Amino acid sequence: MVGDVMMSAGTITVFGALFSPFVRKVHVVAEEKGIAVQALPGNGPAASAEFLAASPFRKIPAMQHGDFTLADSTAIATYLDALQPTPALYPAEPKPRGRAVFFEEFADTVLAAAGGKVVFNRVVKPRLMKMECDEDAVSQGLAELVPLMAWFEGAAPETGWLVGGAFSIADISVASVFTTLAYGGVVIDAGTHPRSAAWLARVQERPTWQAVAAREAVALKGFL
Ligand SMILES: N[C@@H](CCC(=O)N[C@@H](CS)C(=O)NCC(=O)O)C(=O)O
Incomplete structure (x- = not known):
């Protein structure tokens, strides 16, 4: 709030x-x-x-x-x-807790690093830094995302949330990276990655997510 x-x-x-x-x-x-x-x-x-x-x-x-x-x-x-x-x-039980932090790390390290090459070059460099997009770096980032998104499609639940039946830091972290990736034109394809796409939609439909998204739209007006 x-x-x-x-x-x-x-x-x-x-x-x-x-x-x-x-x-x-x-x-x-x-x-x-x-x-x-x-x-x-x-x-x-x-x-x-x-x-x-x-x-x-x-x-x-x-x-x-x-x-x-x-x-x-x-x-x-x-x-x-x-x-x-x-x-x-953060779940209290050992296994879901460990698993939730694993997803958080997946989002914050490998997924963000690969996706960052795309978003940095397609959005941040031209719009904020007035520099040219490095297309090779974009291609490298996109190539790195392919196996990560394939893995995530296998990990995403058919219904509900990523870990232990409850919404957690795992859902927030991974969905947040995918949300920033969309600014760089990387959108999950519901045809090839149906579980990931449906899970992301569930996260982004939450009222809490919507509240932050509304602030984000105001804050980024004129930048994007
Ligand atoms: N592991 C850190 C990563 C923070 C991070 O890398 N933030 C980026 C923006 S997305 C940043 O501040 N970059 C500016 C810089 O590296 O100087 C976290 O989870 O907060």
Whole structure:
């Protein structure tokens, strides 16, 4: 929830643009938990002292909660899950918990790295940096995505969520990377990847996701 709706955890400040899968992940986690978010810009020539204090390596997202600061989406999601335990987004049982973190890592490392080559070159470079798209890098990213998306199609559930029957950080993390990939023209083909496409639609239909998507549309107006 955004704005003046005060919950028990109070308001957190999240630095960074919602275009980033890692920033979106943190916003959705907060939304699921009813934690109010103040969204502020992250890195750049005019980076604030507050952002720099929260993010030692100038990466987004970073977070401030009172006098506590933290960087990295997984660290922030873990913090928020402990701060506001319901609904739990990291399963408590050992096997689903491990599996959920595995999906989170899949999203944040291999999937984001491959997809990032496409999105960075097709969107960030031309629109933000006024640089030319490197088509070779795009082709490499697209080629790397093929086996990853094939694997994910086998892992995606026919119904419900990725891990243990409950919506979790696994769903948020992977869906957030696919959402950013769509900005770069990488859209899951429902014909060849029906389970993945249906699962992504389920995630993106959630009211919490929709709330963040509405803020994202406003924040990115004029950029995309
Ligand atoms: N593992 C980090 C990754 C953060 C990250 O790489 N963010 C990118 C934006 S998507 C960034 O800040 N890039 C700017 C840079 O590398 O200087 C997380 O989950 O938060």
